[in-house]
């Protein structure tokens with residue numbers, strides 16, 4: 001493990017049975033509350049955004065916003081929210097999906113991207129992959145071109161990466177840590 005990965009891993013708390021019995025919930029609140037760890041995480045995400053040549057950063061409601069917005073700012077890029085159903089005004093594209101402990105619908109504004117814009121998707125956790133799969137679909141439907149998916153944490157005990165592979169279509173999927 002790299003020094004950064006060790007720092008991040010040490011600030012994530014396991015919460016058994018939240019929000020559903022049988023779920024090992026990974027709580028990132030202690031990491032966000034630690035200035036050193038949060039700062040290092042945001043800088044690492046911003047550096048990858050630059051390296052991947054992104055021109056917009058997408059964050060996924062809600063915890064994804066907390067990482068993607070400061071990373072976009074630090075990389076000198078604009079931020080686009082993908083939100084849960086019914087929150088965004090105007091014309092939207094919508095995708096329904098299943099996640100580790102339920103199902104939901106995500107939306108993006110139809111005019112969120114210039115045609116062909118290079119989009120980096122950032123979220124906190126990759127669990128079963130449903131959230132990221134729906135988000136990639138929304139980015140493409142809104143005219144963006146995904147250039148990467150970055151997550152703080154991949155839950156290696158779930159088949160998220162496998163499930164996502166057909167949706168990635170060659171787009172790199174990177175996790176700062178795998179637990």
Ligand SMILES: O=P(O)(O)OC[C@H]1O[C@H](OP(=O)(O)OP(=O)(O)O)[C@H](O)[C@@H]1O
Pocket residue numbers: 060061062063064098099100101104123124125126127128129130131132160
């Ligand atoms: O890979 P998946 O199985 O799709 O799960 C991952 C998603 O689950 C959580 O979101 P959640 O919808 O619980 O929302 P929150 O960020 O609003 O807490 C997490 O923040 C990821 O977005």
Ligand SMILES: Nc1ncnc2[nH]cnc12
Pocket residue numbers: 023024025026027099100101125127128155
């Ligand atoms: N086990 C988990 N811990 C934290 N966030 C999640 N999102 C989906 N599954 C999760």
